[in-house]
Amino acid sequence: xxxxxxPLIKFTFLALLLLAMSPVVxxxxxxxxxxxxxxxxxxxxxxxxxxxxxxxxxTQALKTGYEALKAGKSSMDAVEATIHVMEDSPLFNAxxxxxxxxxxxxEMDAAVMDGKTQMAGAVAGVTTIRNPISAARxxxxxxxxxxxxxxxxxxxxxxxxxxxxPPSYFYTKDRWDGLQRAIKEDSAKAVLDHGSKKSMLxxxxxxxxxxxxxxxxxxxxxxxxxxxxxxxxxxxKKYGRVGDAPIIGAGTYANNETAGISATGWGEFYIxxxxxxxxxxxxxYKKMSLQDATAAAIEKVGKMGGDGGLIALDRAGNxxxxxNTAGMYRGTVTENGEIEVxxxx
Amino acid sequence: xxxxxxPLIKFTFLALLLLAMSPVVxxxxxxxxxxxxxxxxxxxxxxxxxxxxxxxxxTQALKTGYEALKAGKSSMDAVEATIHVMEDSPLFNAxxxxxxxxxxxxEMDAAVMDGKTQMAGAVAGVTTIRNPISAARxxxxxxxxxxxxxxxxxxxxxxxxxxxxPPSYFYTKDRWDGLQRAIKEDSAKAVLDHGSKKSMLxxxxxxxxxxxxxxxxxxxxxxxxxxxxxxxxxxxKKYGRVGDAPIIGAGTYANNETAGISATGWGEFYIxxxxxxxxxxxxxYKKMSLQDATAAAIEKVGKMGGDGGLIALDRAGNxxxxxNTAGMYRGTVTENGEIEVxxxx
Numbered sequence: 291x292x293x294x295x296x297p298l299i300k301f302t303f304l305a306l307l308l309l310a311m312s313p314v315v316x317x318x319x320x321x322x323x324x325x326x327x328x329x330x331x332x333x334x335x336x337x338x339x340x341x342x343x344x345x346x347x348x349t350q351a352l353k354t355g356y357e358a359l360k361a362g363k364s365s366m367d368a369v370e371a372t373i374h375v376m377e378d379s380p381l382f383n384a385x386x387x388x389x390x391x392x393x394x395x396x397e398m399d400a401a402v403m404d405g406k407t408q409m410a411g412a413v414a415g416v417t418t419i420r421n422p423i424s425a426a427r428x429x430x431x432x433x434x435x436x437x438x439x440x441x442x443x444x445x446x447x448x449x450x451x452x453x454x455x456p457p458s459y460f461y462t463k464d465r466w467d468g469l470q471r472a473i474k475e476d477s478a479k480a481v482l483d484h485g486s487k488k489s490m491l492x493x494x495x496x497x498x499x500x501x502x503x504x505x506x507x508x509x510x511x512x513x514x515x516x517x518x519x520x521x522x523x524x525x526x527k528k529y530g531r532v533g534d535a536p537i538i539g540a541g542t543y544a545n546n547e548t549a550g551i552s553a554t555g556w557g558e559f560y561i562x563x564x565x566x567x568x569x570x571x572x573x574x575y576k577k578m579s580l581q582d583a584t585a586a587a588i589e590k591v592g593k594m595g596g597d598g599g600l601i602a603l604d605r606a607g608n609x610x611x612x613x614n615t616a617g618m619y620r621g622t623v624t625e626n627g628e629i630e631v632x633x634x635x
Numbered sequence: 636x637x638x639x640x641x642p643l644i645k646f647t648f649l650a651l652l653l654l655a656m657s658p659v660v661x662x663x664x665x666x667x668x669x670x671x672x673x674x675x676x677x678x679x680x681x682x683x684x685x686x687x688x689x690x691x692x693x694t695q696a697l698k699t700g701y702e703a704l705k706a707g708k709s710s711m712d713a714v715e716a717t718i719h720v721m722e723d724s725p726l727f728n729a730x731x732x733x734x735x736x737x738x739x740x741x742e743m744d745a746a747v748m749d750g751k752t753q754m755a756g757a758v759a760g761v762t763t764i765r766n767p768i769s770a771a772r773x774x775x776x777x778x779x780x781x782x783x784x785x786x787x788x789x790x791x792x793x794x795x796x797x798x799x800x801p802p803s804y805f806y807t808k809d810r811w812d813g814l815q816r817a818i819k820e821d822s823a824k825a826v827l828d829h830g831s832k833k834s835m836l837x838x839x840x841x842x843x844x845x846x847x848x849x850x851x852x853x854x855x856x857x858x859x860x861x862x863x864x865x866x867x868x869x870x871x872k873k874y875g876r877v878g879d880a881p882i883i884g885a886g887t888y889a890n891n892e893t894a895g896i897s898a899t900g901w902g903e904f905y906i907x908x909x910x911x912x913x914x915x916x917x918x919x920y921k922k923m924s925l926q927d928a929t930a931a932a933i934e935k936v937g938k939m940g941g942d943g944g945l946i947a948l949d950r951a952g953n954x955x956x957x958x959n960t961a962g963m964y965r966g967t968v969t970e971n972g973e974i975e976v977x978x979x980x
Contacts, residue, residue, distance in 0.1 A: 571912075
């Protein structure tokens, strides 16, 4: 053995000294990360009032989740409470602010997953449940199923004691106007597409106005992760389209051994790439870090022609929020209650 | 370098000689694998006539797929044609033979995925489409979406020119009697469960009579894989329950770089484990063989308390058909047209 010990000790000492001097040494431990949708969110198109409203809503959502976690509640409780704040706000495409379908309805999807047990629940195409995220949780906890759709899911939610509302609860002028614009734009596109095999389909050229989702991932004091996603889907959608949000493995996934993930963006690409579970698989099978795995997942979506973003949190409290759109409404809170809210790149 | 070359040559020669003498040397290249559901399929409970009927139907399905592949059609064409045979047979829980929901309806789900492009399509909760697998394919090819549910999916299928049927088309006496038995058994279970948090839920104690799915994976002359799955869901299901069959990554997945997969069994466990994509991920990230990856996936389902089986085929023509139930209706065909049909362990 010719290895000289002396230089090794010197190097270690120097490295420790550098670490001690560096601000990164106090590695932040995050306990929650949220998103409120990704898309062409440009400062140029934003009014100060609108930006403030988003920042306040995201901050309120994070505070709510943090209080739950601080009080010793489970990560699932925190995720549900946080998403309630965003579902009840007209700003986000979920719950109250859900976009309209082609037929002038609000059809919502949601999913939750528990990182400790890999139990999961999801609903799709529901129109009368005030907080779809709670319906997803009820499916997980009060049934032996994982996914329920349409009227059946609504019947279940009602029997589970959830708050039901008339479809008119979800009316907002902003979203209604958005539908009228989308119908006009899609009709123009349908004419252009005439004769193509895709002509039956509502166009997605103006997809940035069409998508949007909310999501949260939390890490509780017991060290358990939970993830949830809730969405109003796609403006002017037809044919009962379902995106990635309620698909376990695509838009939502959680596993204590790897990470909790919630995605937002062009759902079809997230389904085809099984994005949320793919991140977990890369971490487990390739031993990739949360940062590298999430970046790789977004890169795959981009290469295929899709866009969007995602949030992820691992058991050590590392957080990642990659996206390949102009912006993503997002925020984090640390174990000390430090809140950070971001919108643009 | 002290390595002696002589023994190495000797060893190589001996190994080649042994290989030449062994029947395994002529490694079969499979071009299609199918399943018709997994469960408590015991020879003791089977009449010779019933067994023959299943063997004939599976053989016919494989012949149909093989003829398509031999004629140079795509793996997607072969998968669709093969699944049509099983959907049109009253023997399998898909299409014509779909089981009844609690409300006496037949709600079907299906999905397809193209291994070359990772394009995918799925429908869930459809009641008037004669061949749901074709609706899944139409979603993939004629829309920019991946998944459609309920009435919306039916409207799309109709506009796409698919064969629509009245719901009564799916009536079979066998399945209707099965529903009556399930209602009786589930009521008994509901009484036992009274007060438990799961009492709202239809029991799954007699799940072997409740599940069943058909699926096919094919490899065409161009070397492309395709997978498809079609199901009538779960007897006596309530609340618009959706299983793994139409969930890309759970019950259905295909990727030329890894494998095509179609699953059958207790769907909730397949969703929570993202089974179909997990096999692909283990092959890609851990460099596991098709045999090892599929065995590991079934083991995970079993450890969690679930059961079922799956079929898988890779680009080299290797096939795997693992299951942890008593039996699985299944079969393969090689590039030379050799058909094998199996039922029991």
